[in-house]
Amino acid sequence: MITGALIVVLSFGYVGLLFALAYYGDKRADAGRSIIANPYIYTLSLAVYCTSWTFYGSVGRAATSGIGFLPIYLGPTLMAALWWYVLLKLIRISKAHRITSIADFIASRYGKSHLLGGLVTIIAVLGIVPYIALQLKAISASFSIILQYPTEALVIDSFSDLPFLHDNTFYIAMLLAAFTILFGTRHLDATERHEGLVAAIAFESVVKLVAFIAVGCFVTYGMYDGFSDVFRKAAALPEFNALLNQGGAAGNYTNWLSLTVLSMLAIILLPRQFQVAVVENVDERHLNKAIWLFPLYLLAINIFVLPIALGGLMHFPAGTVDADTFVLTLPMTERVTWLALLAFIGGLSAATGMVIVETIALSTMVCNDLVMPILLRWKYLRLTERRDLSGLLLGIRRGAIIVVLALGYGFFYLAGEAYALVSIGLISFSAVAQFAPAMLGGLFWKGGTRLGALWGLTAGFLVWLYTLLLPSFAKSGWLPITFLTEGIFGIDLLKPQQLFGLQDLDDISHCLFWSMIANIGLYVTISLWRRPTATEHGQANLFVDVLRYVAAGSGSRFWRGSATVIDLQTLLGRFIGPERAHEAFAAYARSQGIQQIEKLTANAVLVHYVESQIAGAIGSASARDMVASVVDEEPLALDEVMAIIDEASQALAYSRQLEEKSRELQSATDELRKANQRLQELDRLKDDFISTVTHELRTPLTSIRAFSEILSDNPQLDQAQRGKFLGIITRESERLTRLINQVLDLAKLESGAADWNPSEMDMREVIEEAATALSQIYKERNIRLELQLPEITPPVTADRDRVMQVVLNLLSNAANFCEKPDSRVCITLEHRSEALQIEVSDNGIGISPADQAIIFEKFRQVSDMPAGKPKGSGLGLAISREIIEHFGGRLWVDSTPELGSRFCFTLPLQRIGGAALAA
């Protein structure tokens, strides 16, 4: 025996369990250890799709239309295959723009339009509230039935007899409102996620699946002997052939197709599905497993539907028991108390899960897209000046939850057994299907505009109202039935379910056909009629290309203006509370690598961040208005937006290739630049060299030519003069030869084409030989030459002739610059640790520091030459340095003007191997 008290304790205990679970889930979430962050919980929460309409209704449907109940679950299975693109996109967009409901989504997609958001909300409320009523009715009916235990065979209609306050359904509804308020509006959060609530919903999904399969197994294997047995025995039923063969609904392929399409759309467009699939999604990767696990859940919950329906049809005499209650009444009739209670709890879980999620989704819509926009515009309330609106917002949410549930309860109380309530499932599906063109079109087609969506939605909604909702009212007796049979105003062509004479379709297909013609037709036509505005275009691109715009805050590219950080923080604080606003700003600062909030700059990214945070609380359209109120904005023109988009999309498309190419180019460019610099340097050197060389060659040539001309023009010149001039010509020719030789020599050295004959040589010997060679010149000029050479020096490997050339050059240079009486040149050889060092010092005129820097360059000579004409070619030191450096040594000068100079060079000892010296 099941007493009323037991049922009440059980059902209230069950809801209490949900409270505990949700509380635990929230606690864990606060502690940062989420219990719902896995794909299995995500899948189970998606199963909120299966309401009491599935739990009880599928069997009822199967009892009248055979496998006609299946398209409702095949559609979502097919859609799941498309989730990879559709749902992923929805999740990405919603996360990026803090979208919390379908109304917000559509409003935001078409340029943050209040009107669209409001329209979607109204359609959703009108379409869904009766559906909530249906769940309450299921709860109420199951109460009444199980209270009759064990006499099951009554079609009960007792709830309407009960006084209002004695109705358990009323208390359940109140409890659900409390639950939803407690766990659905605990605090305002930009993400609007409710972990505890999701945990409870997932638990409910487990309960209803277990309960249904338990009943299914009991019927199939307990009451009968497996599937084959059920079907064999059922074949005797008169309606059997109609149920499972072409004669029944299975043969009505148009209806089958319509239901498939409707349920495909419903699985993403029902507010509760959007809530669990998109808003409550913790991690988009959970989608992966859900794509195949969710259809598996649907399959599991449907596999026993037909056996239960057939079992019920065979067990109860026709017409005695409503087929919708077979799940409950079959265990009852077999006196399996625990199973009957389990089935009751299963039905309760299916109904409560739906009511909770649907209510929270609707309340978010009502608050963000209906009430807030109106309140914020109502200047009289001065809401825009209030310091903290978060309390008000929570109040509105809670109020909306109570209103939605009260409407649901009211509709259930009034409609009762009316047709309008019984058939509401598919009518709801048809209502939300109207969102499809604006939503899916907006997801994949950039051309959809606000006006197109607005007109499409309005038209589709009106057609739905006229062809489906009003006829259901007429069938319930709330409208004159002539409305159906004769059409409005008696116009035959306007019969609601045979619009324009279309008679062959069932009511659902009929509504789907006409509403979609109107909806899609207007959406496309009006969208194409007019160019989209800049805002619409910007949003369209952000939505359609969301998978490409990975970086957060990408919406900021379409914004330009100025604001202050403190204004923005105050604004955010008004909607989510100052503390949370501070946290949000601190988090933002951290993400930008900035230590203090004060150091933030109010740039486009920050403004976008604030706007999306506010959007989570009050919807995108109102958030846009609010942000605009504290920010000086400059509107972007359409072509600017287009330019940004083109730029961005092109850049994105080619970025990877470009990156790679530019890296290659970079290195190539570097090399080229270096080569070019070297070339330019060489070119400059060559030019300098040529101009200097030609200048240097011209000097002796001019003097040779001048004296030659004198000689040829004046044959009468005396012998002495003649001899003197010929002497000059000879000297100048020698100088010219020497110069040309040196130029060639230097060119060879520099190009590396010189011949080197390295061999071991004794430096001492080289110096002595050089001194001997120049002794005559020194004697002539009366300069004393001193040699300070050690007794023994280690041999060095070098080209003897070349080193001799260097020593001679230095000694003759010294002689040239010693013009004082008492002149003295000293050459020393020292054995240092790793090299031989040779010094040639004189007490001559010395070299100024400026000249010291340049004398080793080609054709550069000491500038203020006292002797007037330069004595050398200006190449000697340059050649000497080339030679010494070739052997790894160094040549340098120390000098004090007026006191003398000291030229030094080194030659490394056997350090450099023979190979390096081989030319």
Place this chain on the structure above:
Amino acid sequence: MIKPVLKGQRLVALFLLGALLFNYPLLALFAGSERVLGIPLLYLYLFTAWIALIGLMALIIERTDT
């Protein structure tokens, strides 16, 4: 991991297959009164195709080839 794009396209192909399997005219082929082990052919066909479809989805999603 396989390329996500390829995975997505495989799933779309599967959607098309499902749309074909679950609709007229293929359904009509199984709508007769034949039975297999007492179970009506249409019922058996729908559930078999359904399970096969889910199996393929799982295969596409869970398989990690290169």
